[in-house]
Amino acid sequence: MSSNESLDFDLVVLGGGSGGLAGAFRAAAHGARVALLEPGELGGTCVNVGCVPKKAMWLASEVSAHLRLASDLGFDVPERPSLDWPALVASRQRYIHGIHASYLRRLDEAGVVLMPARGRMLDAHTVECENGTRLQAAHVLLATGSSPRRPDVPGADLAGVSDDFFALCEAPPRVALIGGGYIAVELAGVLQALGSRVDIFARSERLLGHADAELAQRLQENYRHQGIGMHFGYRLAAIEGEDGALRLRDANGCSSGDYAQVLLAVGRAASSSGLGLEAAAIEVDGDGNIVVDAFQRTSQPHVLAVGDVTGQVTLTPVAIAAARRAMDRVFGGQPEAKVDYENIPSVVFAHPPLASVGLTEAQARERFGDDVHVYRSTFRPMLQALADRPQHSLFKLVCSGAERRVVGLHLLGEGADEILQGFAVALKKGITLDDLHATMAIHPTSAEEVVLMH
Ligand SMILES: Cc1cc2nc3c(=O)[nH]c(=O)nc-3n(C[C@H](O)[C@H](O)[C@H](O)COP(=O)(O)OP(=O)(O)OC[C@H]3O[C@@H](n4cnc5c(N)ncnc54)[C@H](O)[C@@H]3O)c2cc1C
Ligand SMILES: NC(=O)c1ccc[n+]([C@@H]2O[C@H](COP(=O)([O-])OP(=O)(O)OC[C@H]3O[C@@H](n4cnc5c(N)ncnc54)[C@H](O)[C@@H]3O)[C@@H](O)[C@H]2O)c1
Numbered sequence: 001m002s003s004n005e006s007l008d009f010d011l012v013v014l015g016g017g018s019g020g021l022a023g024a025f026r027a028a029a030h031g032a033r034v035a036l037l038e039p040g041e042l043g044g045t046c047v048n049v050g051c052v053p054k055k056a057m058w059l060a061s062e063v064s065a066h067l068r069l070a071s072d073l074g075f076d077v078p079e080r081p082s083l084d085w086p087a088l089v090a091s092r093q094r095y096i097h098g099i100h101a102s103y104l105r106r107l108d109e110a111g112v113v114l115m116p117a118r119g120r121m122l123d124a125h126t127v128e129c130e131n132g133t134r135l136q137a138a139h140v141l142l143a144t145g146s147s148p149r150r151p152d153v154p155g156a157d158l159a160g161v162s163d164d165f166f167a168l169c170e171a172p173p174r175v176a177l178i179g180g181g182y183i184a185v186e187l188a189g190v191l192q193a194l195g196s197r198v199d200i201f202a203r204s205e206r207l208l209g210h211a212d213a214e215l216a217q218r219l220q221e222n223y224r225h226q227g228i229g230m231h232f233g234y235r236l237a238a239i240e241g242e243d244g245a246l247r248l249r250d251a252n253g254c255s256s257g258d259y260a261q262v263l264l265a266v267g268r269a270a271s272s273s274g275l276g277l278e279a280a281a282i283e284v285d286g287d288g289n290i291v292v293d294a295f296q297r298t299s300q301p302h303v304l305a306v307g308d309v310t311g312q313v314t315l316t317p318v319a320i321a322a323a324r325r326a327m328d329r330v331f332g333g334q335p336e337a338k339v340d341y342e343n344i345p346s347v348v349f350a351h352p353p354l355a356s357v358g359l360t361e362a363q364a365r366e367r368f369g370d371d372v373h374v375y376r377s378t379f380r381p382m383l384q385a386l387a388d389r390p391q392h393s394l395f396k397l398v399c400s401g402a403e404r405r406v407v408g409l410h411l412l413g414e415g416a417d418e419i420l421q422g423f424a425v426a427l428k429k430g431i432t433l434d435d436l437h438a439t440m441a442i443h444p445t446s447a448e449e450v451v452l453m454h
Contacts, residue, residue, distance in 0.1 A: 009035045010331070012127045012137035014119045014275065017044015018316040019307030020143035021103060023323030027141075028110040030331035035135055036112050037119040037127070042103040045145050045308070046316040047096060049163045054186060056092040058349040061193030065351065072387035083194060085170045121276035124300045128276075139302050139330055142282075142290060143323065144275060146268040146308035151178070155239035158246055159262040162187065171195035172260035176248055178236055179265035180207045182348055185219070187263060189351040192228050199229035199256075201248060203266075206232060208348060212360040212410040214376075218394045219350055219412055225390065226351065270309045287311060295338050296326040304330070313344055345424035347417045352391065355420035358408035358427050361398050368400040368407075375399070375433070375453040381414045381446050395449050397433070404433035409450070419447045 011027045013020045016038025024036045041048045064083070071077040107114050117129040127135045148161035162183050171194045177184045180202025192198045200207070200223075207223075207230070208216045220230060235251035239262055248256040270289045277284060283291045283299040289311030296304045304326045307319030321339050328337040345357035364372045375397040384391045393413025400407050406427050411420055426435070433453075441448035 007035070007133070008136045009033050009113075009138070011035070011139045011141060011327075012119070012135045013037065013141040013143060014127065015044065015143035015145060015307075015309075016040075016042045016103075016114070017143060017145050017307065017319070018046045019145075019319035019323040020044070020141065021107075022320040023141045023143060023304075023306065023327050024112045025106065025110055026324045026327035027331050028112050030327060032327075032331045034110075034112045035115060035137075036107065037115045037117050037129060039116060039118040039130070042100050042107075043096075047099050049166050051316055052096060052099065053092055053166050054190075055349065056088075056095065057190045057194070058186065060088050061190045061351065064193045069383060069387045069389065072389065083171075085168070085194075089169070118274075120274060121280040121282070121303075124280045124282075124303060139304065141323065141326070142275065142298070142303065142305040142309055143307050143319065144271040144309045146270050146311075146314065148264065149267045149269050150264055151236055151266055153236055153238050156264070158239045158241070158243075159264045161264050165191075165263060168261075173197065174257070174259045174261075175199070176201060176246070176256065176259040176262045177265055178248075178262065179267070180204045180232075181209070181265060181267065183265035184263075186349050187265065188223065188228055189226075189349075192223075192226055193351060197227065197229075199231065199259075201231045201234040201236065201256075203234060203236075204232065208354070211348070211354060211356060212396060212398075212408070213362060214396060215354055215356075215394055215410050215412040218392070219352075219354055222351065222391060268308065268314065270311055272309055285311070295329060296322050313341060315344065315346060318344060343424070343428050345420050347420065349417065352393065352413050353415075353417040354410075354412045355416040356408070356410045357420060357424040358406070359398055360408060360410065361396070364398045364400060364407050371400055373399045373404055373433075377449040377453050379446075379449060382444060383414070393446060393449075395446075395453065397436075397450070397453050399433050406431050406433065406436070411450075413446055415446050419450070423450060 010032035011034045013024045013036045024034050028034045119127045150156045175196045175198045177188050177200045188198045237251045238249040241247045245258040246262045272288045290305040306322040308314045325337040328334040348354040377395045396410040398408030436451045439451045
């Protein structure tokens with residue numbers, strides 16, 4: 001395609017990650033002529049440096065934990081089974097290449113024009129590719145995602161971010177993780193299970209500020225038991241030293257020991273700069289998030305934005321759903337299509353996983369006052385008990401009103417990641433405690449605890 005060519009499309013999508021791909025496929029299915037601009041690998045953060053490679057590493061660390069359980073059950077497992085980390089990475093990347101190939105094939109079949117280029121808006125209807133090609137667009141979908149933040153302290157660039165975790169070829173002997181959210185908790189669990197000694201340095205007073213406090217507390221106990229160090233209320237002032245021997249200095253001037261690797265996990269920032277948003281008169285908020293209404297419309301109603309670049313709930317299924325609904329509305333004759341941002345289930349792939357949907361106990365008490373009823377079950381899953389391991393699960397049900405409507409379900413324990421999805425449907429349908437009690441338990445499972453809670 002020559003640099004001066006100008007092409008007309010019904011939709012131009014910026015970003016071939018979770019939201020952008022979903023939007024492109026859905027618009028094409030409705031008959032729209034679509035161009036998709038993606039300068040990197042198809043699949044964006046989730047497929048390349050997020051959910052997918054993270055889950056692969058989490059699965060490997062679960063296998064490692066199960067090897068220890070197997071040994072406790074009498075299997076002949078070496079005391080320190082060794083991991084060929086490059087072989088694991090090769091399997092992981094093979095899986096990811098399969099996803100790339102499948103996306104390419106599907107884009108081709110859908111007739112979406114893929115342009116391997118960064119794009120920016122010249123005005124509200126014109127997108128320019130890096131090579132100068134200009135695209136005229138009736139509609140634009142902005143789905144450019146987010147990137148890791150770095151704290152503004154001296155030496156911050158000596159540290160890595162989650163992207164660098166995926167480039168590791170072995171477990172670093174000692175790792176410091178800065179942050180107490182999803183990424184710090186997930187990477188800490190994986191690295192510790194795969195052979196590193198990990199310390200978490202969190203600014204907050206506990207892990208996972210979004211989660212129910214009781215479950216976060218229980219997870220902390222599990223992590224402590226696994227040997228993960230945790231430092232709360234930590235104020236990072238500087239990162240010092242050299243590659244392989246890095247130290248943290250806090251606001252009181254105290255220095256840590258040496259770390260082979262420091263990883264920052266202090267949140268992510270919308271990738272909204274360099275998109276020509278000013279030229280197109282598209283509003284961003286003080287954090288750089290593109291401002292959208294309930295229908296994902298920006299301040300230019302024919303320009304839509306979804307996913308991390310909007311700073312809404314930054315999860316892959318949310319970006320996908322927002323893009324699909326927006327395309328159903330614009331091209332599919334469904335004028336009311338929009339995402340319901342209430343009761344979005346999520347899982348922190350910790351060890352064990354922590355899964356939640358709906359209100360935490362604290363949020364429920366804030367909304368409903370004293371009319372909140374909490375049921376909990378603490379138990380040792382059978383495998384942990386057979387191996388005489390101390391790890392307990394904690395399941396918690398938050399109900400409101402005389403009819404005991406279920407407004408929150410929080411599960412910490414083996415299998416929680418797989419158990420929650422079905423109950424999330426039930427919660428969205430407005431079930432009560434009686435409905436759970438009227439459902440026959442499946443025995444013996446962890447999941448049965450949810451319908452047996454009194
Ligand atoms: C370590 C980690 C683990 C995660 N784990 C989970 C998980 O388990 N479950 C979950 O639901 N979520 C998880 N997430 C969050 C999830 O990855 C994101 O919410 C999701 O990828 C957002 O999708 P998106 O389409 O908004 O952006 P992205 O998937 O990031 O895609 C944006 C794309 O836009 C491209 N782009 C940027 N600028 C331009 C431009 N100017 N022109 C054209 N293209 C451009 C980028 O190259 C990128 O490919 C995780 C995130 C991280 C970092
Ligand atoms: N399993 C999943 O679904 C999953 C996994 C990973 C990431 N994600 C998504 O990606 C987002 C980004 O993850 P994240 O962990 O980077 O962000 P986060 O918002 O979950 O956590 C950021 C943490 O960094 C802390 N922090 C901020 N500034 C700090 C500083 N200067 N020093 C020390 N601590 C500081 C915050 O207190 C918070 O604990 C998540 O919010 C989530 O939406 C989802």
